[in-house]
Amino acid sequence: MTQTIHEPPTQTGTATGRPRSGPARQRAAAGTRLSDLISALPWIGPALVLIFGVVLFPAVVMFYNSTRDISLSGLDKGPVGFANYATLLEFTPLGGIMLRTLIWVVAVVALTVLISLVLAQFLNKSFPGRQIVRLAVIIPWAASVVMTTLVVYYGLEGYIGIINKFLVDIQLIDGPYGWTKNPVSAFSWSIGIAVFVSLPFTTYTILAGLQSVPGDILEAAKMDGAGRIRTYFGIVLPQLRGALSVAVLINIINVFNSLPILKIMTGSIPGYDADTVMTMIFKYIQNEHKIDVASALSVVAFLIVIVIVAIYVKVVKPMKEV
Numbered sequence: 001m002t003q004t005i006h007e008p009p010t011q012t013g014t015a016t017g018r019p020r021s022g023p024a025r026q027r028a029a030a031g032t033r034l035s036d037l038i039s040a041l042p043w044i045g046p047a048l049v050l051i052f053g054v055v056l057f058p059a060v061v062m063f064y065n066s067t068r069d070i071s072l073s074g075l076d077k078g079p080v081g082f083a084n085y086a087t088l089l090e091f092t093p094l095g096g097i098m099l100r101t102l103i104w105v106v107a108v109v110a111l112t113v114l115i116s117l118v119l120a121q122f123l124n125k126s127f128p129g130r131q132i133v134r135l136a137v138i139i140p141w142a143a144s145v146v147m148t149t150l151v152v153y154y155g156l157e158g159y160i161g162i163i164n165k166f167l168v169d170i171q172l173i174d175g176p177y178g179w180t181k182n183p184v185s186a187f188s189w190s191i192g193i194a195v196f197v198s199l200p201f202t203t204y205t206i207l208a209g210l211q212s213v214p215g216d217i218l219e220a221a222k223m224d225g226a227g228r229i230r231t232y233f234g235i236v237l238p239q240l241r242g243a244l245s246v247a248v249l250i251n252i253i254n255v256f257n258s259l260p261i262l263k264i265m266t267g268s269i270p271g272y273d274a275d276t277v278m279t280m281i282f283k284y285i286q287n288e289h290k291i292d293v294a295s296a297l298s299v300v301a302f303l304i305v306i307v308i309v310a311i312y313v314k315v316v317k318p319m320k321e322v
Contacts, residue, residue, distance in 0.1 A: 059302060062295050062302070065292060065295035066084050066085070066296035066298070066299050067079055067080065067081060068080060068292055069083075072289045074291065080292070084292045085296050087293050087296070088297055093275075096272070096273070097272060097275050097276060097280050098277070100274070101256070101277045101278075104194075104255065104262075104276050105252060105255050107191050108195055108251070108255045109198075109252055109255055111191070112194075112199060113248060113251070115195065116199055116206050116247070117206060119199065120206035120210055123137070123203070124207060124210045137199070137200050137203055139200075140196050140197050141197065141199075141201055142200075143197075146260050146264065149261050149264045149265060150264060152189065152193055153180060153264055153265060156179040157180075158178050159176050161176075164177065180265060180266075180268065180269075181268070183266065183269050183271075183273035183274035184274075186265045186269060187262075187266060187274045189265060190261050190265040193261050194255060194258060194261050197261075201247070201251075202247045205243050205246065206240060206243050208243060209244070212239070213235070213236055213239045218235065218236075221234075245317075248312075248316075249309065249316075252308060252309075256277075257278060258278065259278045259282060262274070262275075262276060262278065262279045263279055266279065267279075277297065277304075278301070281294050281297050281298055281301070284297065
């Protein structure tokens with residue numbers, strides 16, 4: 001009598017709960033991610049509402065206004081399409097304003113990072129009074145940007161400014177000079193002030209990165225005969241990748257959107273020879289009462305920042321491990 005042997009049924013994946021086919025596995029993974037997202041909504045919901053209210057909603061309103069004809073009194077006369085953007089393209093000084101904005105951002109961020117690297121390295125050493133020095137570095141950050149800029153602005157006044165008088169006394173200049181009346185000098189002093197007020201945040205960010213560098217690695221490099229310069233550029237600086245990347249990114253955004261320093265230092269200069277995108281937006285609103293064109297320029301500035309941040313994150317990868 002022949003016994004028939006029945007083979008066990010082939011597993012389809014349902015018994016183990018793991019689908020064997022690729023599409024089914026992807027659908028299961030997508031369902032898990034969706035479930036996790038729904039579970040996290042009560043926690044991230046307030047942050048999302050804040051982002052929408054502070055960033056997305058104003059951006060939508062700004063774009064909407066850029067396509068409208070808004071009168072001097074703020075009355076919306078109807079849609080004009082992209083006519084306001086065409087007005088920007090026909091604005092002759094726009095090229096110089098864009099170039100000056102680029103110079104402004106690159107100069108301030110580069111100088112801030114270089115000086116902060118030196119300051120952070122100094123503050124990371126042990127010396128008497130280090131805590132006091134560290135506290136003093138915070139002062140430009142804690143003080144009002146407007147107040148700091150006004151102190152420098154009045155210090156540069158031709159006949160009553162203490163900075164101007166000091167420069168004359170040390171014979172750096174022959175006589176009182178109107179620094180804030182000349183576009184180049186006013187713009188240059190603005191860069192210096194922006195670097196000064198940006199140093200505390202950048203220095204402390206790099207200092208935090210320095211304190212996270214493992215001491216045994218530095219000790220091993222010293223035992224292998226590596227000098228200070230080689231150790232810094234070969235070991236310390238690569239370890240600062242995360243801190244530097246975040247500091248540079250935040251500084252780019254802050255400096256690009258900065259208005260108070262340039263508004264105070266170059267606001268009395270006629271024409272557009274000392275303007276950046278931000279000061280030009282302010283002039284469109286305050287001087288020319290063109291809210292619609294100002295909105296169009298704001299949209300352009302917003303898109304420029306988004307593109308810069310996207311390229312920076314793609315190329316630098318701030319969150320990538322060393």
